[in-house]
Amino acid sequence: MTTTYTPSELLICLASRVMEDGTTAFIGTGIPMLAASLAQSMHAPNLVPIFEFGGTGAILEKLPLAVGDMRTFNKAVAASGICDVMETAQRGFVEFGFLGGAQIDCYGNINSTVIGDHARPKVRLPGSGGANDVGSSCWRTIAIMRHDKRRFVNKLDFLTTPGYLTGPGAREAAGLAAGTGPYRVVTNLCVMGYDKKSCRMKLLSLNPGMTVQEVIDNTSFELLMAEEITRNEPPTPEELRILREKVDPDGLYR
């Protein structure tokens, strides 16, 4: 059976499937909010969403539009403040963290600050926000990106949020918490992970209809390949139904 879906809906479903039940996830604006809400309705009813301005354990019934809005602590177990939740992550309580940005490199480092020179930027971007904190403290981070050569670059214009920095051991050498770092990259073309030894990005699975060559053509750096590259399942009718009826009935992200 074929069901039609939009590129955003596919991204949301892929990101949602990465999340595990009974864990904590630091949720940023946009697709991660929808992914977390979908996960709560599907396989992860005990997923604890954490929002940077203090919402903890919300039941995501209505889509938040801002990381501090009322929906981020809808029926939540706690509504504290930014220091509390960031310190909770710094203490090792937060498993997943979501990131986005303008550029990512092969070690999962992310730029969301400037394109061009910092003092005289070609483009001034919104900045770190909580991203640097999420990338520093969460055990496993998931980047959600549009996949093209301008975004998947050899060298970032600015390293806003730490991935594996310059490779194996670099996070620990800089003083970042041991055992933390990038885990997955979810794009409109594929899902990628990281090679354990080299800490470099590695293609794991292709989205429906995509080829390895298309992924390579849209990546500026050399991408490692998993031994077996699998296929990501398209959104299921159940996922789409929940997404359209419950998570985003107004179709803001369709």
Add this chain to the structure above:
Amino acid sequence: MSQNLKNIPVVAEGEAPLIQPVDMESFREHNRKKSKTLISKMMTEEEAVDRFVKDGDYIGFELYGTVRCPVSLTRALVRSGKKDFRIAGQGVYEIDLLLAMDLVREIDFTYIGLEVYGVSELLRRRVESGSVRRIVEWSNAGISWRFKAASMGVPFIPTRCMLGTDTFNKSSAVAIECPFSGQKVALLPALVLDVGFIHVNRADIYGNCQIDGISGFAFEMARASKNLIISAEEIVDTSEIRKHPGRTIIPYYLVDALIKAPFGSWPGEMTGLYERDEPHYRMFIESQKDPETVDRYMKEWVLDLPDHQALLDKIGKNRLDEITLKK
């Protein structure tokens, strides 16, 4: 150990000079002089800005732009003609209002954007043209922890964020090896504001404040502000405050000015009271794309209005009813 404590190695240094010097002694002196008497702090937005804000001040806002934000105070600040501010932040709508009028010179920066609606065109224009002269980078937690250090009355706070990144390199942070564990940590300098602006759900006339829902960084920023200007949706009798003292997040002695401002966060939202005015917010975002339309927006929605009541009259009771949450 004593050897170590004398020679704590600095392992990395951010290259940016401090926008606001760290001087905890003068902060203590300032706090000593603040009135501890229960006196009314009630005044208008205009009076508060006139009395407590100077050109070139280092100022900060809490929470941010579209959530529990002191926007009625921001409008009064814009109308006052005061200028050349240094700011801390993170901002959505409120910082954009200052940028629209070109009032910002230096920023301890963490996030200025429009969340789901993307990049602030006002920020881009002001930074790319050089009218914002200096930007020093931090993370969100970094800025809040800097307020926390000030709130603790100490000159810096150690954290494990920002390490290894350009965010650190373009900040004024320093990384050292911890003398107790050998762990590398980033030291963030305390950030004391000349003036802090916070919007709360309710306060008594003395400035004892309560906030519903998440508290963002109000606790820390209130305690890190030399002068603190509060706007409140509602002014309640002190007996209401004394019934639930555990809910006082900002006690009166921190507060210099208090303004009653129903819908003070509009077009942003307020927990339990009203929703974000989405069509208005989108109109503002649309207006940013062209300097002429944003000038028109500023004239119509800020500069031509004498005060907050004039704004509420302009929005109209019908629209305010529509965004009010039904009990």
